[in-house]
Amino acid sequence: MPLTEITAPEAVSLAERIKLLDPWFQNLRLNGIATAPDHFLGDYPQVKWRRIADVLPDMSGASVLEVGCNAGFYAFECKRRGARRVVGVDVDEHYLAQARLAAEVLELQVEFRRASVYDLAREPETFDYVLFMGLxxxxxxxxxxxxxxxxxxxxxxxxxxxxRGAPASRPPAPDYGFWDETPxxxxxxxxxxxxxxxxxxxxxxxxxxxxxxxxxxxxxxxxxxxxxxxxxxxxxxxxxxxxxxxxxxxxxxx
Ligand SMILES: C[S@@+](CC[C@H](N)C(=O)[O-])C[C@H]1O[C@@H](n2cnc3c(N)ncnc32)[C@H](O)[C@@H]1O
Known part of the structure; x- marks a missing residue:
């Protein structure tokens, strides 16, 4: 068979590759294609990111760990803010596959690997910034x-x-008496x-x-x-x- 007739990975369109990785939790834009356009929280996590953008630190040259990274939205944003090394971990291989596809399309270098937050107990590396969102x-x-x-x-x-629940009403007391149940x-x-x-x-x-x-x-x-x-x-x-x-x-x- 001539080489030109072999179906190369490029022949599978990006839209098909995104579809194959359904369902997506995070709505990323990959070459203009939205991965979760009907998210119940709206354009998520972009809406969340916009609300916190003003207090985000300058990440130039920093190392960043994102735990529970899902499809990598926050990890990519940290990379865009100049972070030098970004590692994203998640327990779910399905989400990690989405993150790897997104990294390839967005041309952002982020290391994605499978790990639970509890595995951190055995890992010696520390990071300038750690993100722990929605986990x-x-x-x-x-x-x-x-x-x-x-x-x-x-x-x-x-x-x-x-x-969930009522807003904080008062600062914590230094101690609570055994017989007083009102607090x-x-x-x-x-x-x-x-x-x-x-x-x-x-x-x-x-x-x-x-x-x-x-x-x-x-x-x-x-x-x-x-x-x-x-x-x-x-x-x-x-x-x-x-x-x-x-x-x-x-x-x-x-
Ligand atoms: C609600 S999603 C939040 C995703 C993302 N951080 C965000 O805010 O958009 C929770 C994520 O945490 C991951 N997760 C659940 N248990 C975990 C664990 N023990 N360690 C690491 N990731 C975990 C899930 O696979 C999922 O990707």
Whole structure:
């Protein structure tokens, strides 16, 4: 058979390659083709990105880790903002295949690999910026994951979670008395809602924090909250004391 008659990969159109990787969660634009044009949250995550763009740090020359990267939207945006090394990890090979196709079409060099947030416990590399968007509520062990992420972060953790419940009403007390149950019935008291079966048709949703719990968990993991540009997103910096505690942990003296 003459070489010209062999079906080369290029002969499969980009639209077909995108279709073969359905369903897409993130709406990317690949050579003008939208991957998830009917997303229930609109042009997602572009709408989210626009809301946080004003407080994004300058990433020139920085290293970035995105955990739960899905089809790579945020990882690509970090690369566009000048990040030198961008790594995206996700547990789902289907989404990673989408991310690799997108990287090829967008001609952006991002390393995508399969890993769970829990695997970070065994990985020594740290990054200037870590993004953790839309994943906390999918985890059975959310605080453990946050503790691990803080250990990976040199400059800033960019964090987003679905949030439900009343706004935070007051700062946390230094202590709560055993016999006083009133704080627990106040709507703004830190709370995680546990989903036993399914939320929005998705059985992988477990814990949905209210705003007070979310901020308390971030602080408790050793983070300072620098900016909160929209209700679900926080820009956080590891507190220096937190780093000292981990070093002692690593040295086995705690
Ligand atoms: C709701 S999507 C959010 C995707 C993206 N970060 C965003 O905000 O658009 C959750 C993503 O986390 C991934 N994921 C779920 N459990 C994970 C885990 N334990 N470690 C890493 N990724 C995980 C899923 O495969 C999915 O891509």
């Amino acid at each position: 906390l509520y999918h985890l059975r062990y959310p605080l453990y994951a946050l503790d691990l992420l803080v250990r990976k972060t040199r400059r800033e953790l960019i964090f987003q979670s679905m949030i 627990f019935s106040q709507p703004g008291f830190p709370a995680l809602y546990f989903i036993e079966h399914s939320f929005a048709g998705d059985p992988t949703n477990w814990w949905i924090p209210n705003p007070a719990a979310m901020e308390a968990m971030l602080r408790s993991a050793g983070l300072q909250l620098r900016a909160h540009p929209e209700p679900e997103t926080w820009f956080c910096r590891p507190r220096p004391e937190a780093a000292a505690i981990w070093e002692r942990e690593l040295a086995g003296t705690l």
